[in-house]
Amino acid sequence: MEALPAGPAPAPRNQMVAGATVASVAMAMLVGGMLGVWALERREAIDAEGSWLPSGVTIPEVPSNVMLIAFLGILSFAHWAQWSAKRDDRPHTIFALGSTAFVAVLVLNAQFYIYNQMDLGVADGRYGSMFYAITGAFCALMVAGIVFTLVALFRYLGGRTNESELLVAHTVIWYALGVVYSAIWFVVYVTK
Amino acid sequence: MTTIDSSPEQAAGSSTIERFLAADVDWLTSTDSKKTGRLFIGTGLIGLLATVVINVLISVERLDGADVALDADSWVQLFSAQRFGLIFGAALPIGMGLALAAVPLQVGARSIAFPRLAQMGFFMWFGGFALAYAAIIGNGGFGGDADMVDLFFAAHGLMVLGLLAGAASVVTTVLTTRAPGMTMRRVPFFAFSAFIYGIGLLLVLPVLLGSLVYLFVDHRSGSGLLFESGVSEYAQWAFGQPTSFLYALPIIGLLAELLPVTFAKRTPFRGLVFGGLTLIGVAALAGSTQQTVFQVPWEGSQLYIGDSDDVTTKLGDLVPWALFHLLPLLGAGIVLLMTLFMAKPEKGAKINIIGAFPFALFGFFMVLVGMAGAAILPFVDLELLGTVFDEAALVYVVYGLVLGAMGGVVYWAPKLWGVVLDLKVVTPLALLGLLGTIAASFPHYIAGFLGQEAGFAYSDSDLQIWNIIVLVGHALMAATVLAFVGLLAKTVAGRDDEPVADDPFDAHTIEWATTSPAPADNFVDVPMITSAEPLLDAKEANRVTEGSDS
Numbered sequence: 001m002e003a004l005p006a007g008p009a010p011a012p013r014n015q016m017v018a019g020a021t022v023a024s025v026a027m028a029m030l031v032g033g034m035l036g037v038w039a040l041e042r043r044e045a046i047d048a049e050g051s052w053l054p055s056g057v058t059i060p061e062v063p064s065n066v067m068l069i070a071f072l073g074i075l076s077f078a079h080w081a082q083w084s085a086k087r088d089d090r091p092h093t094i095f096a097l098g099s100t101a102f103v104a105v106l107v108l109n110a111q112f113y114i115y116n117q118m119d120l121g122v123a124d125g126r127y128g129s130m131f132y133a134i135t136g137a138f139c140a141l142m143v144a145g146i147v148f149t150l151v152a153l154f155r156y157l158g159g160r161t162n163e164s165e166l167l168v169a170h171t172v173i174w175y176a177l178g179v180v181y182s183a184i185w186f187v188v189y190v191t192k
Numbered sequence: 193m194t195t196i197d198s199s200p201e202q203a204a205g206s207s208t209i210e211r212f213l214a215a216d217v218d219w220l221t222s223t224d225s226k227k228t229g230r231l232f233i234g235t236g237l238i239g240l241l242a243t244v245v246i247n248v249l250i251s252v253e254r255l256d257g258a259d260v261a262l263d264a265d266s267w268v269q270l271f272s273a274q275r276f277g278l279i280f281g282a283a284l285p286i287g288m289g290l291a292l293a294a295v296p297l298q299v300g301a302r303s304i305a306f307p308r309l310a311q312m313g314f315f316m317w318f319g320g321f322a323l324a325y326a327a328i329i330g331n332g333g334f335g336g337d338a339d340m341v342d343l344f345f346a347a348h349g350l351m352v353l354g355l356l357a358g359a360a361s362v363v364t365t366v367l368t369t370r371a372p373g374m375t376m377r378r379v380p381f382f383a384f385s386a387f388i389y390g391i392g393l394l395l396v397l398p399v400l401l402g403s404l405v406y407l408f409v410d411h412r413s414g415s416g417l418l419f420e421s422g423v424s425e426y427a428q429w430a431f432g433q434p435t436s437f438l439y440a441l442p443i444i445g446l447l448a449e450l451l452p453v454t455f456a457k458r459t460p461f462r463g464l465v466f467g468g469l470t471l472i473g474v475a476a477l478a479g480s481t482q483q484t485v486f487q488v489p490w491e492g493s494q495l496y497i498g499d500s501d502d503v504t505t506k507l508g509d510l511v512p513w514a515l516f517h518l519l520p521l522l523g524a525g526i527v528l529l530m531t532l533f534m535a536k537p538e539k540g541a542k543i544n545i546i547g548a549f550p551f552a553l554f555g556f557f558m559v560l561v562g563m564a565g566a567a568i569l570p571f572v573d574l575e576l577l578g579t580v581f582d583e584a585a586l587v588y589v590v591y592g593l594v595l596g597a598m599g600g601v602v603y604w605a606p607k608l609w610g611v612v613l614d615l616k617v618v619t620p621l622a623l624l625g626l627l628g629t630i631a632a633s634f635p636h637y638i639a640g641f642l643g644q645e646a647g648f649a650y651s652d653s654d655l656q657i658w659n660i661i662v663l664v665g666h667a668l669m670a671a672t673v674l675a676f677v678g679l680l681a682k683t684v685a686g687r688d689d690e691p692v693a694d695d696p697f698d699a700h701t702i703e704w705a706t707t708s709p710a711p712a713d714n715f716v717d718v719p720m721i722t723s724a725e726p727l728l729d730a731k732e733a734n735r736v737t738e739g740s741d742s
Contacts, residue, residue, distance in 0.1 A: 019306060022360045
């Protein structure tokens with residue numbers, strides 16, 4: 001064997017942030033692909049039937065707009081957690097992470113409120129099944145984001161306060177979810 | 193850490209059952225990516241055998257084109273199972289397994305990034321694989337019966353998630369765990385191809401997952417309108433050309449990796465090879481834009497360009513074709529040119545053909561023929577769309593990929609199992625696999641030109657001979673896989689205590705600087721990298737030192 005000289009300890013290369021970015025790309029492609037199919041089906045339905053939204057179905061716009069605004073709150077809290085962690089401010093980090101999770105749960109609540117108000121069944125034609133599929137996929141991504149936040153929170157509660165990279169990755173994920181929801185908001189709730 | 197680790201060896205008792213259970217636990221809970229990779233490769237080969245059985249069934253049914261025993265529903269199921277098995281049961285897990293096993297070693301990482309995610313990815317893929325085949329057997333799959341179709345979509349989604357987990361691990365490994373001094377330009381070709389492959393999968397598989405979610409919700413809810421109106425077409429791109437070029441990318445990277453070892457020289461113009469591998473990755477665009485089969489009318493003359501409207505129409509036809517077919521073909525062509533350039537005889541040059549090279553070379557050529565076939569498929573004037581030609585191009589790519597993957601297993605066997613598979617033993621298998629691939633594919637290229645449609649039935653009895661040869665080809669491929677697995681198992685089981693040399697192939701990259709087999713954490717000390725061929729540099733430096741000493 002040819003002995004190669006041992007190198008210095010590898011420099012930290014932000015593995016969590018890279019992983020979060022990769023996951024964000026995958027999330028964007030998932031929802032982007034679904035919105036692409038949505039747009040094609042919508043165009044076909046309008047060409048064939050004149051409308052895409054089933055008659056009698058109204059989309060409640062207030063909660064969908066509130067969800068978008070809530071993402072500003074989520075991102076602010078995520079940044080707050082990151083900023084506090086950098087300064088070894090454990091109480092603020094924990095509070096900010098808890099607030100992130102709380103507002104994210106409120107977003108989910110608003111989504112379920114929309115389901116409740118729309119009076120649309122999942123079996124009500126193409127629109128029904130596609131609407132529930134795409135918003136359901138978004139809910140699943142939100143749950144994953146909340147789980148990530150809770151994991152970060154419990155690690156901080158457990159005393160692992162030197163993991164500021166984890167919180168950068170956490171912010172990246174919430175940015176990605178914000179982008180994903182913005183696209184859904186525009187295509188599904190605004191363009192209809 | 194507050195957890196208590198106990199190694200399986202310590203936990204194992206003396207009885208055979210206890211040792212067997214301890215070994216199982218070791219494999220099931222391992223965070224060693226070499227084990228995860230081997231699990232993917234092993235089960236991928238099982239998936240391939242299952243698919244070859246389906247291929248044989250289809251071929252048997254095609255022996256007599258006038259007497260078709262299966263009804264229309266059954267043959268739709270069989271063909272969808274064939275494509276599903278070729279891509280998701282064989283091509284993707286085998287490529288992923290090779291990437292997981294070799295990439296951390298190649299980039300000098302002591303561990304893959306997110307090893308538990310990679311391991312979980314295997315179990316998600318494997319669970320989905322088992323459930324999907326159960327669903328297909330129970331009349332699930334595209335066009336099947338109610339409940340089993342739901343199971344198929346859910347299982348398929350699980351497989352996609354598992355493969356995504358593996359891809360995320362590979363990409364993050366190349367980005368973040370490279371040895372000190374290893375810039376992206378110094379990354380070995382195979383690791384680079386696995387990196388592009390991983391990025392490509394991260395771009396295309398989520399799009400497929402989205403389509404599967406639509407189909408599952410629609411079918412499960414009982415609406416069925418999407419299913420009936422053909423939204424399943426939005427998933428078809430994942431099972432054919434040109435997306436399959438992306439799946440074969442690691443094999444093309446493997447050939448580029450083996451060229452400097454085989455011809456005992458440094459690869460010139462490394463940037464060009466990186467560019468070629470990236471161009472093949474452009475095939476990911478076809479998937480991420482859900483590109484299904486498109487048509488390129490040629491209007492009788494290759495030089496035909498009429499007025500300005502015609503020019504616009506012609507460009508509209510040709511640009512997607514060039515983007516999705518020509519660019520990947522150009523990328524593969526660059527690797528082919530590099531192969532020829534490296535093989536050019538030079539005075540005093542030695543050739544070091546190792547067991548992996550025939551597999552990788554044959555696999556690459558088969559993939560290339562499949563890519564070329566897929567590139568001419570969209571030309572309407574050739575009347576190949578809807579014929580068996582399309583199926584043949586896919587079989588070329590997937591069987592070529594399998595041949596190449598066998599080359600990868602042979603190449604890294606010293607690091608994975610601590611054994612060397614001899615050139616004389618494996619070359620006949622490579623030739624058998626080459627023969628099987630050609631026989632299973634090329635006759636359908638001919639039959640496609642003769643107009644044999646993609647289903648079972650055909651009226652022209654002259655086509656029968658081609659279908660008989662295809663049946664023989666699939667049987668030969670099954671024999672190749674079985675013989676290869678048997679040979680590997682026999683060699684691994686029969687290995688003696690004599691240690692294998694760390695660098696049995698006189699290779700250039702850093703995985704050959706660690707012991708054979710490689711330890712669980714790959715390297716005792718992570719080496720310092722100063723060039724793209726660090727081991728070759730060290731050997732040359734040693735030779736100079738020895739020369740000056742003598």
